[in-house]
Every structure is written in C-alpha cells, then in structure tokens.
Amino acid sequence: MACTHRVYTEQVLSDILVLYGESKVLQVKIIKTQTFFIKNFTYLVFDDQTQHALLVDPAWDMQAYDSALTENNLMLAGILITHHHMDHTDLAGKLAKKYNCPAYMSQSEAQYYNFSCYNLELIPDNVESLSIAGIKVGVFLTPGHTYGGACYLIGNYLFTGDTLFMEGCGMCNIPGGDARRMFHSLQKLKKHISDDVIIYPGHQYQRKIGKTFADVKASNVYLNFKTEEELVKFRMRKGQKGLLDFT
Ligand SMILES: [Fe+2]
Numbered sequence: 688m689a690c691t692h693r694v695y696t697e698q699v700l701s702d703i704l705v706l707y708g709e710s711k712v713l714q715v716k717i718i719k720t721q722t723f724f725i726k727n728f729t730y731l732v733f734d735d736q737t738q739h740a741l742l743v744d745p746a747w748d749m750q751a752y753d754s755a756l757t758e759n760n761l762m763l764a765g766i767l768i769t770h771h772h773m774d775h776t777d778l779a780g781k782l783a784k785k786y787n788c789p790a791y792m793s794q795s796e797a798q799y800y801n802f803s804c805y806n807l808e809l810i811p812d813n814v815e816s817l818s819i820a821g822i823k824v825g826v827f828l829t830p831g832h833t834y835g836g837a838c839y840l841i842g843n844y845l846f847t848g849d850t851l852f853m854e855g856c857g858m859c860n861i862p863g864g865d866a867r868r869m870f871h872s873l874q875k876l877k878k879h880i881s882d883d884v885i886i887y888p889g890h891q892y893q894r895k896i897g898k899t900f901a902d903v904k905a906s907n908v909y910l911n912f913k914t915e916e917e918l919v920k921f922r923m924r925k926g927q928k929g930l931l932d933f934t
Pocket residue numbers: 770772832849857
C-alpha cells in the first residue's frame with residue numbers, strides 16, 4: 688500500500704519528528720514507557736492542522752499520554768493496537784474510556800485471544816485502510832508473533848509492534864505465534880512498504896529505532912530469507928538465550 692502523503696521535507700525536533708506532506712502535517716511523538724524491566728516505545732501521531740491524534744500501543748504511563756495530549760492541545764481520536772500482549776494494550780481501554788474514542792485491533796487477534804477492552808473496534812481481516820478523524824491508516828495483517836497481529840502505516844511511518852524490530856522479528860514460539868506465517872508477513876511488508884518509510888517498532892534492542900525500511904532490509908536477516916523453511920529453521924533454532932538473541 689503506497690503512502691499517500693508525498694514527503695518533501697523532514698526535520699527532527701528533539702524527540703518529535705515532523706513530516707510535511709502535500710496536504711497534511713503529521714507529527715510523531717515517541718513516548719517511551721517502562722514497567723519494571725519491560726521498556727516500550729509507543730507513538731502519538733497527530734495532524735497539526737486538525738489537532739486530531741492517534742496513539743499506537745499505549746502502555747504503563749497514563750501521565751505521559753495525558754501530558755503529551757495536553758501540551759500539544761490534541762484530541763485523541765483513536766488507539767491503534769498492534770497485538771494483544773499486555774505491554775501493548777495495558778492502557779488501551781482506560782484511554783479509550785477517558786477520551787471517549789475507539790481502540791482498534793484486528794478481528795482475528797481479538798477473537799483468537801478473546802481480547803476485549805472499552806470501545807474496542809474490530810478491524811475485519813480484509814480491511815486494508817481506515818480513516819480516523821481524517822487520518823488515513825494503512826492496515827497490514829501480519830501474523831507470526833501472534834495470531835492476528837497488525838502493522839499500521841500512517842503517512843511515511845510504519846508502526847510494527849513486535850512483528851518487525853530493527854534487527855529481528857518477534858518471537859514465534861508463543862501461543863498463536865507461527866514462524867511460517869511470520870515469513871509471509873515479512874514478505875508482505877517487503878512487497879508493499881516503500882524503502883523510505885520509517886520503521887517504528889514496539890521495542891528497541893541493539894539498534895536505534897526509526898531507520899528507513901531500506902536500512903532495515905539491508906541489515907535484518909529475517910527480511911532476507913528466501914524461503915519459509917529457512918526462516919522457520921533459524922527463528923525456531925535451539926539454544927537461543929532469550930528475547931534479544933535475534934542472530
Ligand atoms: Fe508481543
């Protein structure tokens with residue numbers, strides 16, 4: 688799915704990346720949250736003209752989201768959930784209630800895990816885009832880490848949750864996970880995502896988030912396996928020490 692906002696100027700202001708498109712001014716504020724040892728990268732995307740905002744995978748720190756919305760004088764129009772894991776959904780329902788907005792998740796993810804939260808809105812598996820308060824969101828169903836995980840393309844940014852990290856992909860040996868489906872999900876991203884799209888995952892490990900897809904493709908082994916079998920063999924290999932053992 689091609690990005691509809693042609694990019695011609697990009698500028699980094701503190702932790703706010705400003706993207707100027709032809710018809711929209713979309714901003715992404717990176718909000719890093721943490722509980723105990725779990726660190727998450729969550730994202731506030733907003734249209735500078737309408738002041739409408741979307742939150743991707745909010746967790747752990749209500750104050751951080753309240754402050755970001757207030758400081759930028761924003762109205763929260765929706766919450767996008769990449770998958771059901773607690774570190775991506777912890778505050779989805781609470782924020783949906785507080786700001787009276789929908790929380791979106793793929794239908795297959797919600798149904799498989801029996802996930803529910805306040806104002807949950809299911810995205811049918813054949814739906815490829817949403818328009819939320821005038822913000823166009825491309826939806827890519829990318830199972831593999833979980834049964835019905837999704838990535839969201841907004842402007843020139845792809846929010847990948849735990850499907851794709853800078854240097855790896857999400858674990859596939861957990862309930863609903865499937866390394867074979869992960870292979871096809873990554874192939875789908877390779878087919879549809881432009882080289883200049885910025886990748887924003889749910890976690891940062893060895894490499895800094897926010898690289899272009901071209902950069903990630905060049906350095907991430909999981910985007911370079913030619914067959915399903917190759918990825919499955921490598922991702923499911925024995926002796927992996929833990930979460931960070933991508934390669
Ligand atoms: Fe996860």
